[in-house]
Amino acid sequence: MELVLDRVTKQYKNKIAVDRLSATLKAGVYGLLGANGAGKTTLMRMICGIAQISSGEIRLDGEEIGPMGARYRDLLGYLPQDFGYYPNFTAMEFMLYIASLKGLDRSYAKKQSKQLLQRVGLANEMRHKIKTFSGGMRQRLGIAQALLNDPKILVLDEPTAGLDPKERVRFRNMIAALGKDRIVLLSTHIVSDVEEIADWIFLMKQGQFIAQGTLETLKEHYLEVTHEEETAAFNLEKLYLFYFLEEEEDYGDDDAV
Amino acid sequence: MAMMMRFEWKKIFERRLNVAAMLLGYVLIAVCVFSYISQASFYDKDTDSYVKGIAGIRRAQERDNGQTEELTDAYVTEVIREIQSYGMDLESDEAYMEIVRPLGDIFYFTVNNYSDMREMVGNRNALMQLDLTDGAHFYEQRMKKITDYLNVDFSFGNYKEAEKEYWLQKAQNTTVPFRWGGKNIMSIVQDTIGIGFYLVFVIIICTSSVFSSEYETGAAALLLTTRHGKKRLVQSKIVVTLLFMVGYLAVGLLSAVGVIGLLLGFDGASLPVQLWNSVIPYNMTMAETCMATFAVIVLISAALTLVLLCCSAGLRSSLATLVIGMAIVIAPAFFPMSKESGLWNHINYLFPVRAMNLKDVLKSFVSYTVGDFVISYTGMIVLVYTVISVAALLLIRRGFVKLR
Numbered sequence: 001m002e003l004v005l006d007r008v009t010k011q012y013k014n015k016i017a018v019d020r021l022s023a024t025l026k027a028g029v030y031g032l033l034g035a036n037g038a039g040k041t042t043l044m045r046m047i048c049g050i051a052q053i054s055s056g057e058i059r060l061d062g063e064e065i066g067p068m069g070a071r072y073r074d075l076l077g078y079l080p081q082d083f084g085y086y087p088n089f090t091a092m093e094f095m096l097y098i099a100s101l102k103g104l105d106r107s108y109a110k111k112q113s114k115q116l117l118q119r120v121g122l123a124n125e126m127r128h129k130i131k132t133f134s135g136g137m138r139q140r141l142g143i144a145q146a147l148l149n150d151p152k153i154l155v156l157d158e159p160t161a162g163l164d165p166k167e168r169v170r171f172r173n174m175i176a177a178l179g180k181d182r183i184v185l186l187s188t189h190i191v192s193d194v195e196e197i198a199d200w201i202f203l204m205k206q207g208q209f210i211a212q213g214t215l216e217t218l219k220e221h222y223l224e225v226t227h228e229e230e231t232a233a234f235n236l237e238k239l240y241l242f243y244f245l246e247e248e249e250d251y252g253d254d255d256a257v
Numbered sequence: 258m259a260m261m262m263r264f265e266w267k268k269i270f271e272r273r274l275n276v277a278a279m280l281l282g283y284v285l286i287a288v289c290v291f292s293y294i295s296q297a298s299f300y301d302k303d304t305d306s307y308v309k310g311i312a313g314i315r316r317a318q319e320r321d322n323g324q325t326e327e328l329t330d331a332y333v334t335e336v337i338r339e340i341q342s343y344g345m346d347l348e349s350d351e352a353y354m355e356i357v358r359p360l361g362d363i364f365y366f367t368v369n370n371y372s373d374m375r376e377m378v379g380n381r382n383a384l385m386q387l388d389l390t391d392g393a394h395f396y397e398q399r400m401k402k403i404t405d406y407l408n409v410d411f412s413f414g415n416y417k418e419a420e421k422e423y424w425l426q427k428a429q430n431t432t433v434p435f436r437w438g439g440k441n442i443m444s445i446v447q448d449t450i451g452i453g454f455y456l457v458f459v460i461i462i463c464t465s466s467v468f469s470s471e472y473e474t475g476a477a478a479l480l481l482t483t484r485h486g487k488k489r490l491v492q493s494k495i496v497v498t499l500l501f502m503v504g505y506l507a508v509g510l511l512s513a514v515g516v517i518g519l520l521l522g523f524d525g526a527s528l529p530v531q532l533w534n535s536v537i538p539y540n541m542t543m544a545e546t547c548m549a550t551f552a553v554i555v556l557i558s559a560a561l562t563l564v565l566l567c568c569s570a571g572l573r574s575s576l577a578t579l580v581i582g583m584a585i586v587i588a589p590a591f592f593p594m595s596k597e598s599g600l601w602n603h604i605n606y607l608f609p610v611r612a613m614n615l616k617d618v619l620k621s622f623v624s625y626t627v628g629d630f631v632i633s634y635t636g637m638i639v640l641v642y643t644v645i646s647v648a649a650l651l652l653i654r655r656g657f658v659k660l661r
Binding site: 082084096098 | 484487
């Protein structure tokens with residue numbers, strides 16, 4: 001399976017949110033790193049088919065995703081950033097609702113929902129209303145729903161937001177395992193998340209990929225742009241701060257458009 | 258789809274504002290029905306006192322049922338002759354106590370038939386001047402009244418010949434003589450069904466958030482990436498909202514009618530609708546009129562629901578949709594009838610506030626023409642609201658799934 005971004009652009013009147021991005025994604029975990037307003041969410045929404053592409057194309061195995069319609073959505077699992085849960089639904093009801101939208105058979109949906117809730121540590125809370133959940137529990141529920149249809153393309157927008165350090169580690173492991181046989185694209189501000197699990201990292205700024213590669217190639221890139229001597233102390237945070245320090249100091253806008 | 262619909266149903270009923278509005282709507286029905294029954298009264302000449310509530314309604318029914326079975330010309334002549342024999346000013350208090358109060362509905366009904374159609378309150382004393390040598394000519398007078406109205410020189414435009422012919426034909430086809438009897442119970446039933454207009458506000462409140470709340474909470478981003486998020490979800494939301502609308506109206510109004518039936522029965526259901534107004538040119542019974550009123554309320558509510566779903570999906574704002582819904586229902590109540598523009602008046606008649614009042618619609622002689630083809634007011638209501646429903650239905654999905 002190959003997902004190709006071909007000069008994908010998103011323009012809102014005078015503002016270019018995503019600027020001619022090209023990439024080829026195959027099975028593996030892809031980390032999208034950037035400050036607020038970099039265009040991460042917009043790019044993810046275009047990949048999920050819920051934001052119109054101004055120009056360029058996104059193709060799955062050579063076929064443009066728009067005309068694929070439901071066939072493409074069948075392959076998709078999406079966790080949006082800050083999306084509204086239905087507060088009076090129980091975790092199980094929410095899972096069954098999303099399962100019905102994903103076209104899953106009722107008995108399979110029940111079985112799958114139970115398994116996934118167990119996997120994200122919500123087995124004991126499946127009959128509890130979502131309004132009683134903490135932010136981290138809601139995020140875990142969000143991840144569980146994204147996996148309901150066993151998606152071949154998993155798009156996770158800030159999946160570790162709201163999780164405590166222990167949960168984050170658990171999720172990193174889960175995401176890493178999921179990336180073995182599917183495309184997993186995750187965006188985050190948390191450098192260590194992608195550093196640990198991403199096979200390929202995109203650094204995004206002002207709608208463009210300013211750097212991309214494996215951790216190893218990004219290290220080389222860092223040494224090249226900073227003219228530093230090679231040391232064993234390199235980590236992705238250094239590169240991130242090199243590019244985003246200014247923005248991090250005075251960021252304002254959220255990048256969700 | 259059944260599972261999806263079940264959860265859409267749950268969403269409607271778990272919103273506190275919706276539940277509060279629904280309960281308030283039902284409380285309104287209960288208060289209105291209680292007031293219709295408790296305020297009814299019957300004057301008992303023997304005891305010189307008023308019998309109120311259920312007993313009063315029953316006594317009035319007995320009186321009216323006992324007057325005559327058929328409103329023949331001979332019977333009406335007798336009634337008017339009796340009235341004339343008192344030689345009183347029929348607007349006086351004395352006449353009210355001696356003549357009007359004991360006769361009850363038949364007095365008002367007779368006065369109304371001999372009054373001009375444009376008069377809100379008939380001239381009672383016109384009965385005193387009637388020449389009864391050849392009888393009261395009750396049904397000829399009815400036709401004359403309609404003919405006179407159709408030939409009035411209206412400042413906003415006159416009836417076309419095709420319209421006159423249409424209405425006169427309809428009026429002539431009405432079965433006469435009218436059957437007579439007590440119409441009090443069926444009037445209460447009709448007024449109760451008319452409360453449906455106020456329940457529309459509840460439907461607006463519950464409908465306004467159906468699609469927009471998915472955008473307001475951010476859930477739309479997730480829903481639209483699922484297999485059925487762009488089609489079946491939209492279909493299930495539409496079906497559930499329409500079912501809710503019909504169910505809410507049916508449960509509220511039909512339960513209220515059921516309670517009235519249990520308390521009073523449905524005596525008078527088969528009487529002709531003309532007993533509400535002799536000029537009505539439709540061959541319908543009161544029961545049929547009540548059912549038709551319910552059907553019209555449901556039709557208009559369905560159109561309104563679909564328009565609001567369209568706004569909810571397109572505007573993606575519950576508040577904006579709510580404001581639009583309220584405006585559609587409330588604002589036209591303040592639109593005056595024009596003295597110059599017949600076109601404006603004909604549009605004005607079609608707003609929900611007027612179109613839902615079938616009792617007034619039936620007696621209004623409003624018609625629409627395309628060349629020589631005449632469409633009655635009721636026909637136009639059905640046509641317009643069906644077209645609106647279909648148009649809105651086609652636009653809802655586009656509004657919800659449109660990428661921005």
